[in-house]
C-alpha cells in the first residue's frame with residue numbers, strides 16, 4: 001500500500017525546476033520535460049523525482065495547425081501519474097512564434113491546468129501584463145510558478161501580490177534590489193522557490209547563497225522551501 005505521506009523529512013534541498021534528469025542526494029527535483037521529447041523517455045518518479053511536462057514557447061510551431069492535437073497529447077501526458085505539473089509553458093516577447101500563436105497554446109495550458117488541477121510552471125519574458133490577465137481570465141485559482149525570475153522588482157511585487165509563486169535561479173539572489181526586498185519582507189518567501197534550470201550550478205550552492213543574502217539560517221530556508229513545495233504541488237502525495 002502506498003504511504004499517504006512521502007518522506008520529505010529525508011529531503012534537504014528542493015530544485016523546483018531543472019532540465020537535468022540526474023538524482024542528487026537528499027535533493028528533490030521537479031524535472032521539466034518537453035512534450036515532444038516524452039515519447040523517447042520512460043518517466044519514473046520516486047520520493048526524489050517528479051516531472052512537469054509542457055510546450056516551451058521557444059519550441060512552439062509557426063502555425064496552429066496542430067494546436068488541438070498537441071493539447072490533447074498534453075492532456076494525456078498529464079494524466080499519467082508521474083507528472084505533477086504543466087511546464088514549461090508561457091509567453092516570450094523575444095523568441096518563439098507570433099505572440100498570437102503563443103497565446104493560443106498558453107490559453108490551452110491554462111484551461112488544462114484548471115480542469116486537471118495541475119500547477120503551471122511558467123516561462124515569461126516581457127509579457128507579464130498578458131500573463132496575469134490570461135491567468136485571471138482562464139484559470140484564476142490555479143497555482144502558478146513563474147520560473148527563473150530575474151525581472152523588475154515592481155513586477156516581482158505584483159506577481160507576489162497576485163498569489164503567484166516565483167522561482168529564483170542563480171541570478172536573482174545576486175540582485176541587491178531583490179535581496180533587499182526579501183530582507184525587508186521575509187514573509188514573501190512563502191511564495192519564493194529556488195531552482196537550477198538548465199545551468200550547471202548545484203542547487204545546494206543556490207540554497208547556501210540565498211540563505212546568506214536573505215540573511216537567514218539555511219535550515220529555516222529549507223523548511224520554507226518544503227512548505228512551498230507542499231502547497232504548490234498539493235497532489236504530489238498521490239502520484
Ligand SMILES: [Zn+2]
Pocket residue numbers: 017018019032088197198
Ligand atoms: Zn527551464
